[in-house]
Amino acid sequence: MKPRRFYAPSPRAATNPPAARTTSATTQISTLMTLEPATAVADFQPSEAVQRIQRTSLRVQQPQCKGDLVSLAMGEPDFDTPAQVRAAAARALEDGFGGVASPGDVLITQGGTAGLSAAILGVVNPGDKVVIPDPTCSLYADLVSMAGGITVPVPLADDLHWDLEALATALEGAKMFVFCNPSNPTGIVHSRRELEALADMVAGTDTLILSDEAYSDLVYTPEPFTSALEIEALAGRTIYCQTFSKSYAMTGWRVGYLWGPSDVIASAARVHNTFNGSMNQAVQYAALTALKTCGPDIERMHASYALRRELMASGLQQIPGLTVSSPEGAFYLFPKYDVELPAAAMVAHLRNHGVAVRPGSEFGRNGEYHLRLSYAASSAAITAGVERLAAGLAELR
Numbered sequence: 438m439k440p441r442r443f444y445a446p447s448p449r450a451a452t453n454p455p456a457a458r459t460t461s462a463t464t465q466i467s468t469l470m471t472l473e474p475a476t477a478v479a480d481f482q483p484s485e486a487v488q489r490i491q492r493t494s495l496r497v498q499q500p501q502c503k504g505d506l507v508s509l510a511m512g513e514p515d516f517d518t519p520a521q522v523r524a525a526a527a528r529a530l531e532d533g534f535g536g537v538a539s540p541g542d543v544l545i546t547q548g549g550t551a552g553l554s555a556a557i558l559g560v561v562n563p564g565d566k567v568v569i570p571d572p573t574c575s576l577y578a579d580l581v582s583m584a585g586g587i588t589v590p591v592p593l594a595d596d597l598h599w600d601l602e603a604l605a606t607a608l609e610g611a612k613m614f615v616f617c618n619p620s621n622p623t624g625i626v627h628s629r630r631e632l633e634a635l636a637d638m639v640a641g642t643d644t645l646i647l648s649d650e651a652y653s654d655l656v657y658t659p660e661p662f663t664s665a666l667e668i669e670a671l672a673g674r675t676i677y678c679q680t681f682s683k684s685y686a687m688t689g690w691r692v693g694y695l696w697g698p699s700d701v702i703a704s705a706a707r708v709h710n711t712f713n714g715s716m717n718q719a720v721q722y723a724a725l726t727a728l729k730t731c732g733p734d735i736e737r738m739h740a741s742y743a744l745r746r747e748l749m750a751s752g753l754q755q756i757p758g759l760t761v762s763s764p765e766g767a768f769y770l771f772p773k774y775d776v777e778l779p780a781a782a783m784v785a786h787l788r789n790h791g792v793a794v795r796p797g798s799e800f801g802r803n804g805e806y807h808l809r810l811s812y813a814a815s816s817a818a819i820t821a822g823v824e825r826l827a828a829g830l831a832e833l834r
């Protein structure tokens with residue numbers, strides 16, 4: 438049997454954290470890991486939990502980019518991580534810092550993904566009902582499935598905000614409601630009024646709220662963003678999930694946190710400790726520096742996203758047969774098209790026209806006949822991508 442080969446970062450890499458989009462490191466790791474032979478254990482079967490996900494997951498793997506392809510499919514910033522954040526990580530590594538993080542109502546997690554995983558696996562039992570909007574971030578349904586829970590997707594209203602009546606009905610007897618605000622994939626920002634309506638729906642029940650606010654710094658509505666944490670009537674039942682991936686362009690650093698009732702956080706911490714272990718301290722220092730110093734960086738990136746959002750929205754609005762969603766937040770637009778072709782097939786067709794986007798159906802059945810476009814891309818890529826999308830759609834109409 439060939440020895441397995443694992444990627445270990447060189448000491449040089451440790452003192453010079455990557456300047457650019459750090460997910461490339463993750464790709465590198467998976468490329469360098471050789472996992473053969475896959476069949477060393479006879480008749481190996483993935484666990485029931487994994488098989489449940491395989492049976493039910495809507496997430497699709499995009500093929501490798503080949504040839505002349507403009508990608509508007511990525512859900513991560515295309516900015517460099519701010520320099521002072523990289524420097525803080527390098528300093529912490531050089532100093533060999535060894536302090537102790539204080540426990541409490543906050544759990545530092547390996548990105549938002551690990552925070553969401555810990556929160557859901559720490560709360561949901563087999564058979565528990567978990568309500569999610571449809572469409573929403575596809576990770577939620579997979580995690581509920583892994584926990585053995587039952588996902589109840591609630592179709593959104595036509596304007597992609599919550600259908601409050603449908604949500605109230607679905608929430609009856611629910612263990613948890615999971616949502617993101619601003620929303621991936623719709624780019625909608627749920628207002629204070631919507632959150633207050635949610636608080637009324639769950640008042641007096643045992644339903645927990647998992648509010649994933651990964652994009653809370655990327656809001657373009659005239660009224661300021663309202664976090665679920667600001668809704669007094671949701672206090673005591675809200676688990677807040679945050680990540681440094683989006684606001685601080687730190688996707689590859691894998692850092693985020695949960696904040697919520699201490700007993701729920703303790704349960705999530707047990708999951709996180711078991712799955713992930715504790716966080717790399719250099720990264721924690723970098724994250725602390727990001728929190729303390731990156732206000733101007735967030736403003737700079739926000740201003741740039743705002744221009745790209747305008748560029749993409751106005752380009753899409755010119756395309757016959759597309760209904761363009763309100764670009765309220767995050768860095769996504771979620772247009773609906775009027776051709777009778779399922780979204781996965783439409784995405785494949787558009788790739789042949791040189792533009793990569795994601796199928797709306799990946800985010801829930803109600804996302805069918807929609808496309809998710811990311812404007813975390815250069816202006817040139819947005820302009821070219823929108824033109825190619827227009828050409829691809831025109832061919833089918």
Ligand SMILES: Cc1ncc(COP(=O)(O)O)c(C=O)c1O
Nearest residue numbers: 512548549550617621651680682
């Ligand atoms: C809504 C939402 N939550 C959480 C995440 C996870 O982010 P990360 O694991 O990089 O922190 C993403 C990533 O795209 C997302 O869109």
